[in-house]
Amino acid sequence: MPKVLISDKMDPKAAQIFRERGIEVDEITGKTKDELIAIIGGYDGLAIRSATKVTKEVLAAATNLKVVGRAGIGVDNVDIPAASAAGVVVMNTPFGNSITTAEHAIALMFALARQLPEADASTQAGKWEKNRFMGVELTAKTLGLIGAGNIGSIVADRALGLKMKVIAYDPFLTAERALELGVEKVELDQLLARADFITLHTPLTDQTRNILSREALAKAKKGVRIINCARGGLVDEVALKEGLDSGHIGGAALDVFVEEPAKASPLFGTPNFISTPHLGASTTEAQVNVAIQVAEQMADFLIAGGVTNALNMPSLSAEEAPKLKPYMALAERLGSLLGQLAGDAIRGVAIEVEGAAAELNQKPITGAVLAGLMRVYSDTVNMVNAPTLARERGLDVREVRHDREGDYHTLVRVSAETAEGPRSVAGTLFGNGAPRLVEIFGIKVEADLAGPMLYIVNEDAPGFIGRLGTTLGQAGVNIGTFHLGRRAAGGEAVLLLSVDTAVDEALLADLRALPGVRTVHALRFG
Numbered sequence: 262m263p264k265v266l267i268s269d270k271m272d273p274k275a276a277q278i279f280r281e282r283g284i285e286v287d288e289i290t291g292k293t294k295d296e297l298i299a300i301i302g303g304y305d306g307l308a309i310r311s312a313t314k315v316t317k318e319v320l321a322a323a324t325n326l327k328v329v330g331r332a333g334i335g336v337d338n339v340d341i342p343a344a345s346a347a348g349v350v351v352m353n354t355p356f357g358n359s360i361t362t363a364e365h366a367i368a369l370m371f372a373l374a375r376q377l378p379e380a381d382a383s384t385q386a387g388k389w390e391k392n393r394f395m396g397v398e399l400t401a402k403t404l405g406l407i408g409a410g411n412i413g414s415i416v417a418d419r420a421l422g423l424k425m426k427v428i429a430y431d432p433f434l435t436a437e438r439a440l441e442l443g444v445e446k447v448e449l450d451q452l453l454a455r456a457d458f459i460t461l462h463t464p465l466t467d468q469t470r471n472i473l474s475r476e477a478l479a480k481a482k483k484g485v486r487i488i489n490c491a492r493g494g495l496v497d498e499v500a501l502k503e504g505l506d507s508g509h510i511g512g513a514a515l516d517v518f519v520e521e522p523a524k525a526s527p528l529f530g531t532p533n534f535i536s537t538p539h540l541g542a543s544t545t546e547a548q549v550n551v552a553i554q555v556a557e558q559m560a561d562f563l564i565a566g567g568v569t570n571a572l573n574m575p576s577l578s579a580e581e582a583p584k585l586k587p588y589m590a591l592a593e594r595l596g597s598l599l600g601q602l603a604g605d606a607i608r609g610v611a612i613e614v615e616g617a618a619a620e621l622n623q624k625p626i627t628g629a630v631l632a633g634l635m636r637v638y639s640d641t642v643n644m645v646n647a648p649t650l651a652r653e654r655g656l657d658v659r660e661v662r663h664d665r666e667g668d669y670h671t672l673v674r675v676s677a678e679t680a681e682g683p684r685s686v687a688g689t690l691f692g693n694g695a696p697r698l699v700e701i702f703g704i705k706v707e708a709d710l711a712g713p714m715l716y717i718v719n720e721d722a723p724g725f726i727g728r729l730g731t732t733l734g735q736a737g738v739n740i741g742t743f744h745l746g747r748r749a750a751g752g753e754a755v756l757l758l759s760v761d762t763a764v765d766e767a768l769l770a771d772l773r774a775l776p777g778v779r780t781v782h783a784l785r786f787g
């Protein structure tokens with residue numbers, strides 16, 4: 262039974278779903294890094310929010326971990342390259358808290374416009390300072406969106422409802438999408454010059470870090486009010502403080518900080534500054550949404566192999582997974598066969614599907630081929646880290662889909678560009694879903710690829726099979742299955758034998774010394 266650790270505070274629905282799906286679950290929150298490292302080895306899945314840091318060290322200790330699920334959007338607390346290298350799938354729940362976070366940005370915009378926190382504190386202090394708090398209307402003001410993705414576009418929709426003019430800076434926003442959203446697409450400098458309010462909704466990346474830098478803030482319209490419910494680090498906090506002090510910035514509301522938890526900041530106590538402790542996603546509705554989504558996604562993966570919202574692996578629905586499972590087994594074996602036979606010589610690989618296979622999601626098939634191919638280099642390769650490894654090795658990967666049906670109702674062909682020229686293997690699925698090799702390097706052959714095997718190329722001549730059987734028998738090696746293919750009578754022949762015990766180097770040398778033998782390779786599958 263798979264075991265999941267929930268290591269951050271999460272709605273109880275998550276644990277309930279794991280249990281209903283037959284997954285054992287522990288809820289242990291508030292652990293230090295070392296405490297997490299001490300226990301993580303016992304879990305197949307880790308469900309987190311933003312407090313748990315999934316670092317390289319944590320992943321190194323997570324010897325059984327298969328999936329990290331983030332109940333939320335931002336995954337900056339997960340070392341994704343390290344997770345990919347360790348073969349761990351990382352998933353998030355990209356939509357579950359978008360409305361809630363957009364509403365928080367709108368709430369902060371109102372709070373800034375009418376100085377609500379300060380007015381509240383003053384009133385409750387018995388001051389009744391009616392003349393101190395003169396606000397501004399939002400109607401007809403210009404809202405500058407930095408980032409118009411899921412949350413940014415909901416903010417735009419709400420702001421348009423408030424009769425604001427919305428302009429957006431987002432290099433990935435198309436003209437069509439801007440039209441659909443009812444926003445004007447602008448460059449950052451135009452946004453800075455025109456916006457009365459600026460709200461940020463981008464991830465923190467090398468391009469967005471400090472996007473509201475000292476220089477950018479200086480270009481902003483005098484009196485601008487700034488809201489950040491996305492990620493700390495998008496705004497230069499020191500320059501923001503100076504801008505508020507000088508009056509160039511009319512107000513700022515931060516839900517997120519460069520350092521969290523933000524227990525001290527020069528911004529605290531600054532007039533017209535509002536802060537919340539990373540509350541963007543904190544509504545009952547959003548937390549139920551993300552808890553349900555993350556538990557469902559992780560359970561689908563751990564139980565059925567379904568992959569949804571993964572950041573380091575192609576998607577595969579829980580419905581598709583059972584159909585694709587035998588194909589992935591076939592693809593993995595074909596990749597492994599090519600990897601073992603051509604190994605280092607491979608420069609590029611093409612994965613072709615035809616017949617029934619062409620109707621399926623090809624990405625998982627490709628991932629499985631690469632996992633099989635790359636396993637020659639590392640035992641820890643799986644579908645998650647294989648594409649990265651392939652890229653690192655400069656392997657060119659091509660996917661081809663043929664609608665035609667050939668000799669087989671379904672076929673997967675893997676062709677490699679090697680230093681010795683092209684090499685191709687192909688396989689099909691039998692009626693019961695059993696994977697079967699049907700062609701190797703242009704020669705038709707029907708073989709299972711399982712356990713220890715021998716691949717022999719020889720000149721097709723009488724007496725060869727007898728001599729081979731005798732040599733193996735004398736060495737105490739029992740033949741399990743025997744598959745033969747040849748180009749033409751008397752030409753090149755291929756033998757694939759499954760053997761009950763692995764063949765050592767001395768016996769391989771004896772086999773290579775047999776008359777008519779061209780190549781002998783020991784193979785292993787599974």
Ligand SMILES: NC(=O)c1ccc[n+]([C@@H]2O[C@H](COP(=O)([O-])OP(=O)(O)OC[C@H]3O[C@@H](n4cnc5c(N)ncnc54)[C@H](O)[C@@H]3O)[C@@H](O)[C@H]2O)c1
Pocket residue numbers: 334335336355358359362407408409410411412413430431432433434462463464465466468469490491492516517539540541542543
């Ligand atoms: N405060 C919270 O509790 C809370 C809750 C949810 C999400 N978030 C954060 O909000 C942010 C946005 O989330 P989302 O779901 O809208 O993400 P999203 O991926 O849907 O949208 C991000 C947008 O940023 C744009 N973008 C990327 N680089 C850019 C750049 N250099 N300049 C301008 N735009 C750029 C992208 O094109 C995209 O449209 C994320 O950082 C997420 O982690 C915070």
Ligand SMILES: O=C(O)CC[C@@H](O)C(=O)O
Pocket residue numbers: 310311332333334335336358539541542543
């Ligand atoms: O889990 C949270 O409370 C914050 C979530 C938010 O930062 C996110 O990126 O989804």
